[in-house]
Amino acid sequence: MKRALLAFCMLFFTSVTCLFAQDIRFSQFYANKLYLNPALAGSTNYSNVSLNYRNQWPNLDLPYVTYSVSFDNFYEALNGGIGITVIQDDQGDGALKTTTFAGMYSFYLRINDDLIVRPAIQAAYMQKKVDWANLVFPDQVSPIYGSIFPHNTSGDPANRKKGGWDFSLGSIAYYKDYYFGIAAHHLAKPDLSFDDEQEDKLQTKITVHAGAEFVLGGRSRRYADNWILAPALLYQKQGDFSQMNYGLYASKSSMVFGLWFNQNFEPNYDSFIAMVGFVTERFKVAYSYDYAISKLIHTNTGAHEISFSFPLVADMNKRRKRIKAVRSPVF
Template sequence: MKACNKRISAQSNTTVRSGEDRLKGLAINTFFLFFILTSLTNQVNAQDPQFSQFFAAPLYLNPAFTGTTKEHRFVANYRNQWRNVANGYVTYAFSYDYNMRDARSGFGLMATADKAGAVEMGTKSVGFLYSYKIKLSNNWILTPGLHFAYGSRGIDKDKVVLLDQLSYGDATIASNDPLVFSLKDHDYFDFGSGLLLYSKTFWIGASAFHMNQPNISMISDNSELAMKTSIHGGARIRLYNGPFRRNIVPSIAPSFILKKQGSIEQLDLGVNFHYDPVMFGMWYRGMPSKQNLEEKNISQDALIFLVGMKHKQLEFGYSYDVTLSSLGPTSGGAHEVSLTYHLHNPNRRRPKVKYKDIPCPTFLLDN
């Protein structure tokens, strides 16, 4: 009988602990939701997701890159950041652009999606891009670009846990809290522009997204999405220009991007080494000229390592961000993958107008 009582007591204690663990988990979700809503109420400016391989997400970087390839270009980007911190941030981007040489124009489509946290708060957008090429000389082209998009911001309400559900001890029971009914997905229009100057070897550009600073609040409040601006540039430098012809010539591609959104400023600076069909790169992200007032040291974010390969018209890149900020290695860093596919017809007729097109320097394929 004593042994039986001990087993019953042990089972009861296990059940109690299990219930306590579940309530702790529910409490964490509730706190996370409260944090999000507090941020929205206080009109905290949101920050756009970023790609370490910004050169492999050209339309996301600057709409003026639209149509700067030989003909058709398909790009897919995936980023998983800080997966060990509150479910982290996951970002997707897909784009297609086409170089219409006869019209000296580029046309493109881009779709993006991101989500973060236990309630998968995120933004989705679909946009149209256009660029026009202005020939300055036989070696230089100036390209202005435009971006028009429709976006939506929201959360997964099925993963929201509120206080009345905690009191029931069962998160599957529907909540009667009016807060859950006030949360609504918010749709908005977005506008951006950019400018790009390039030759076969060098390029430099500037872009501005969210120029209309759309309201993205989900609680009938005002929370503007701050305009994102950037200045970026780079080069593709051959490491051999001797008298002998070589089928494969090694090259380096240094580049940078200086970006600002709201109060956030960052500098990405690095170089890729190419020896087809492989590429290696190393990058730094931070703002060495600025001091982090809280930590009393320089503002730094990550050290980025990159490897890439190409096979015919297909390009592949993988990068990993080593976190240098106070989050440290426990954040899980960031994994990023990019895929680019070029499609063109070498026998396509030349344009009717007398216009010499110059593809922008690429990072894996030689033009």
């Protein structure tokens, strides 16, 4: 019956005159840096591959599951970073899939020895697809015998796949141990409605993020016994939806701990995000959990998220210091 209800809800919402979709939200913001801001492409001294997995509200029979894979590198010939990323979001056991392919370029602009600015541009293709295979519709269900009737397809959308091009801009500036970034995604506002007479526009998303790093004791980061604290802020607004995130990372040696407070002003959904990560020169991996503290605490079990990334270099000890890397959090 839950799948029947899901199918009914999907048909209801796609029949609304004007819809405004929203983006996926990852909790490990900087572990999926290309999704956060295209200006972070090529922001380290080596090429990097990142994998991300998010499972939201896993207590539901049909949770929201999102996967992403990305690659980025700094190219001296281009004086900038190139990044590519693929993201797939599955809703309703794959009944509704949204896939995004994006490529970006960030320009490396050195103002002086301490101040670096990186403007960026991104182009993407988005596709939304409906798959009825695993769904049971209300007209198939008998109150007594269950799912026994064939589905009447006359009211189904004729086009079950819709795509559109999109463009985004971003920039980040960092001065010594401080950084500030801003990004504007979906400037083209792609229409992903399955009905040509209706709209399902993806509204422009504005992201502002900032932070700093402080070494306790004032000694160099080269000392493994020093604690490093990294406070951070992240604000996002998309259509009528806005949220503020207040975070703090604490790292020592190979361990990284993070705690974020997520405040959604509408519809007043608040949560804590707790994270633990392990970082080496060969790879970094982290796990985070979203814990709801609003009224939704009784209706969901938060969200699980796992990230894994590794550099693509043959010998980490021989890599060149080509650029001044961004002092942003690793997760």
